[in-house]
Amino acid sequence: MMLMVSTQDLDEALEAVKGGADIVDVKNLKEILVGSNFPPVIKEVRERVPAERHVSVTLGVAPNQPGTVSLAVYGAAALKATSVKVGFLQSDYETALRILQECRRALNGSETKLIAATFADSHLYNGIDPALVVKLAKESKSDGILIDTLTKDGRNLFDFMSEEKLKELTDEAKELGMSTALSGALKIQNLDVLARINPDIVGVRGAVCTNNDREGGKVAASAVANVKKELELRMQGEIDIYQKKAEASAGTARP
Template identity: 60%
Template sequence: MMLMVSVQNYEEGLEAHKGGADIIDIKNLQEALVGSAHPWLAKELRAVIPPEKHVSITLGVVPNQEGTVAMAAYAAGRLNATSVKVGFLNTEYGAAVSTLRASKKALEGTQTKLIGSTFADSRLYKGLEADCMVELAKEGGCDGWLIDTLTKDGRNLFDFVPEERLHEMVFRGKELGMSTALSGHLKLSNLDELARINPDIVGVRGAVCSKGERAGTVSWEAVAELKRQIELRKSGEILVHGGNGNGHANGWVVIDGTSQNCAGIIAALTAQVEKDAKSLIEVIIPDALNIYDVILWSEKRGHRLLNQRKEGKSVRVLVQP
């Protein structure tokens, strides 16, 4: 579970970086509901943020102009953004799919990933339902997706979509090999819910601002504390739910997931079972939160989780197909 911090200027970008944010997300909160920052800000931050750290660009709520959006995505690719987020509100589903496909084509020849985005509170604006996000991202050829909120009345993501539904969507996204991200006025008090859902990315702004609200400025100390709290849950020092499973079998295959995200681990498990449904599979998981998605993957497919044990900073989980 990576921490993404939204920034509006150069100084905030440096604060987010200093605090240990995994992703520096550049956007413009003063432009309409949410818009895109000027390209020179992305260029300046990409020049000083180490290449191994993610710098993403948010296009915001995009207009119903496919070529305009594709051109903006093209610019994000040429700025070496890690990813570009394309958000839809008052857009028909078919038009959104077409716009995403055009944006994907615009990114050819770059390393920039395409992220589709919808809003959990879209009903307030008579917009495209967030519930379609996974299928929209799949049909649009996205590398991942984000669900956010737009309302500024104090409500957040969980006021519009329940934890159970968010978990279903995140898990489905992982099964499809997509990165999954949740945002929307999230606070430190939401971390246990988020950890149970276990998206690849958690996006915040107000939670790491000096005044505790998005109108303030990003503070590196607040970023560092939120990052620390996330790591406590990833390491299992703060438990957010329990484990299960037992059984026995013979034959043995090891999947080393230490350099993979949760989607990669699940994809490797699925491929291994399709190739060999008899051997035991031991998977090495570096992030304790991913254990629960492996458990769910096993249960959904009728596999048995035999045991799990901690080894250093990793956890080894044994699965019988």
């Protein structure tokens, strides 16, 4: 599993790198729900982040306009982003598919990967069913999937989708050769279940920000390093990722 850290500017991006993030994601939390950052910011981040570290670009919630979105995707590729994430909220399936197909066409000849994103809490926004993400990615020939959340009230990914459903979608995408990413207010306490699901990428922001505040705080290298270390411990088998689940089932869970 790779650790992806969402950042808003160069300072945060360099903190993420210092802490050992595998992927520096660039987004803009100041736009409604989540939006894209400005091209000069993305360009600067790409230039200053070592080439072996991935730099992804979040388009955020895409408007239902294939031309507009595909041009933005083209821009992300021109800025040499490793990947570009296109998320859907108030789109129907056919519109989302058409947008992704145009994005695919816009990325022809580019090394930038196209990631189809849905939101686990989209029912709160009359959005597209998040479970359609694999079908959407397969039919649009996207390179990967992301399941994220938009809610900022303290709930996270696992409040909206079960471990079993997320595992099923992740496994299905992997069999199709897609990269898989999970995000959405994830916390260190979620690392056991994340390791059991085993997406290729775990995305965090609040968990690595000062005061765990994804909006008011700033990404801190020490917090990134701590999440990275905890992830590694689970990957290497030094923390039993099934223990707490077994204890909970047996009613012997320790606090």
